[in-house]
Amino acid sequence: MPKLVNLTINHTRVTVPEGTLIVDAAKEAGINIPVFCYHPKMEPVGMCRMCLVDVARPVIDRATGQPVLEADGAPKLSFGPKLETACTTPVSEGMLVVEDSPKVTAARKDILEFLLTSHPLDCPICDKGGECPLQNLTLGYGPTESRFDFADKLHHAKRVPLGELIFLDRERCIQCGRCVRFQEKIAGDPVIGFYQRGRKLEIQTQTQPGFDSIFSGNTSDICPVGALTTADFRFGARPWEMEAHPSICAQCAVGCNIVFNTKREARSEGGMAIKRVMPRQNEAVNEIWLCDKGRFGYHYLQSGERLTRPMIRQNGELVPVSWETATDTIVERLKTGRSGLTVLAGGRLANEDLFNLKRLADAEHGKTLFYTHMGGGDLTGQVGLAPGSNLATLGKGDAVLVVASDLHEEAPIWWLRLKQAAARGASLVVLNPRATRLDDFAAISQRYHYGRVMDALAALFAGEAGQVLSQAANLVIFFGSEGLGVDGSQAVAQACANLLIRTGHTGRPNNGLVGVWSEPNAQGAWELGYRPAKNLTAELAEAHVTLVAGADPAGDDPALAETLQQSEFLVVADLFMTETAKRANVVLPALPYSEREGSFTSGERRVQRFTAALPPREKAHTEAMIAARVAARLGLKIEESLPVVFEKLAAETPAFTGLSFDRLAETHPQKPLLSREDLYYSGTAYENTAGLGCTLALTGSPAEAEPVTPELPAPVENALLAVPITRLYDRSSTLVHSSSILGQRMIGAEVWLNPQDAAERGLSAGAEIEIHLKSANWPVKVVINADVPAGAALLPRSVGIPAFELAALEI
């Protein structure tokens, strides 16, 4: 427990831990000291001088070392000769801070007048106008008139693209350095910096392509003026015109808390539309940050290509029908079917959908299969993170192991949080076949050959790293699927679980196994009992009625497409006409999560609730409702209302015991304090009033088991080893649809080769070639990367090439 310090701010007495800065202490006391450059998530720099306050400290008698007392017995205070910056000055015992004296008021006014000497004040067309710290502080503390003519001010061309996502307005920049510091200290991408000095100072990008960082959008949130705007939102709406709907990002397994800002839009014929995605504070998940995929990748939700009507196949063609007809067709089939229903669901579905589909399958003597390319979720349910876990509290004495995953690409915010944990003193151990951005701050980083992960893990546990891991006070293990299929990652998960169990790192907060899934609710599917099929092709070939929801197996794998083509009766519920849907007998339009409520379970096992941001635009239903309607026609009772479904789910699933939508909506005060009124303090991130979510209880009694290592592909003469990897800007089941704004960063079908392997085969970067994999040819583009181990050919997942585990590949 740090020492507490008593001080007085204006007339309020405050007690705060030693080392607290005056600004933060004042915030605790409900006094807002205006700031521009200070940000509670970053070290203070004292650049803008907006936070000047008058500080008095007790006079100490040099002879006795005791405070000098006034006649009335109170300690004698002495004010410093100058005002001090509240953002850089830590509190001390007996201090008196005055922030409302005429001296301070005059200083603030001067600073603001100074800042405005080169500010265009084009608030009417500024995206920040309405939520602008400079605007608010000028109104609150600034001069009422300018002594500078517009013509005398500094003028620059208005729109300077820093990258294709962020535009800079140099006239508006007040040189606070928040963006530069964020990129350097928090995002670890020092890709923008100051150029020149004094009034000429401007922000410049130092990379090609410009502003090459996957966290770039955050700078526009924390910029205290409208100097940094996003290409996506520019002029999209005024802040006060938009509604704010709390939701959860569905692009990866981290589960960042977001807000969908919506407004009526002429392009949508006067309907509501999502205008931007903003972070919502959850210090246990994403703090106040988002990655660019989450921020800019939402466009698929309101795509014009979404399915709008149910369809059934008649004479080989899919024709639109009513919901009644579609449901009838399914029900008839189920009634006459020889055996039940096979549900194949992806991790994109909400908990409620998965639960209802499972109940329907169970009632119909059917089975539920999980469509995934990664195993191990049964183990994360037993030895995963326990309630009370928070990566932000990992530090000295704790350890984190990351196996077979490039977190920077697969789960950017986890990467960010581990970076901070390492900075706080946690030991990060990385085991990956190639260099990743985790190595930047890893204490121990080891490599292995693709296919040799189990040996590498055994060696790692036996060595020095094993010591670090087993002796850590808390241990979290992240496992991914780089170069691994379902069985391979299952084996890795088992080996990691064994270590956790063996070293007593289970069942406690901040200890456990985390799967780096690529879908928002993969963990939820595992928790609800969905398991991948041992042999999916066989299962699908045998099934009589197949329902595929939230997954596109045919698009991923031509072999599965072939099987599904032959299926007896295929029902597909999806947002788009996927390859699987094209082969269906009945196609049902599903509702995107932005138009309904529900809950996702993040990789950290945190169940979080999202709400409807838009009214349902098309004639679409949730998968939960589809299941309920079909059930009703079969004479079964399955609830339709999502809160009720969740209650039922919680009652029947041990890990969810005691949870309800209301519980998920509970919040408690978080540090640093944000508030929408003083936007200058921490940017435009939303305060969390809609719920912090709850971590699932751990169930089952974890026991060590021998991992089953899958066999390696037989070596083929002259062939490379095809290795599936996961990239951020893919076209995966998560991003679903290409977002035009991220278009330039999106990857297509490509193969990554080591420079030497490429040279031997006479291939240059960018060459369009064909690769031979699984007895078919695939056109790809060559990417040459020195981090790729020799003999390996890395294939990003979900761009249409069926690379799911290691395989032989010929060029």
Place this chain on the structure above:
Amino acid sequence: MLPLLRGLLTTLKSMAEKPTTVSYPEQKRPVSARFRGRHVLNRYENGLEKCIGCALCAAACPADAIFVEAAENTDEKRFSPGERYASTYEINMLRCIFCGFCEDACPTEAIVLEDNYELSFTDRKQAIYTKEMLLNPVPAQGKPTPQQVEPGVFTRSVPEMKDPTD
């Protein structure tokens, strides 16, 4: 007797007076200087639109009668000076209470409540005036929007106000 005569005198007097009836619509009465009739969207002399799509009028409107959506200008396709213009501008005249707040809020004096009071509709849709209906005609020296202009000339969205109290 006297009161009766007095009454008749009034009658006789008014018989000689000019009738006050105006035969509208052939004949229209002038409106007062501060009359607040239907809005117009003004243009600059060169034909560029004054409205920069800032939606401050919509924010000020107590009746929520205005809908503005903005987009970005380029020098090849310029609607208004500066970076931003109104790609959609609509006023619902059934909602409008002709308070003139929009006029006050406008930073460019683009929206002005003019003399036109002839507002009648046969259905609700007609009451929504679009940007095309509200925009003033292009002045004689000007060109219609969008214009192709020399780069770097029209950079300033909000014009200098000669007399802010005006």
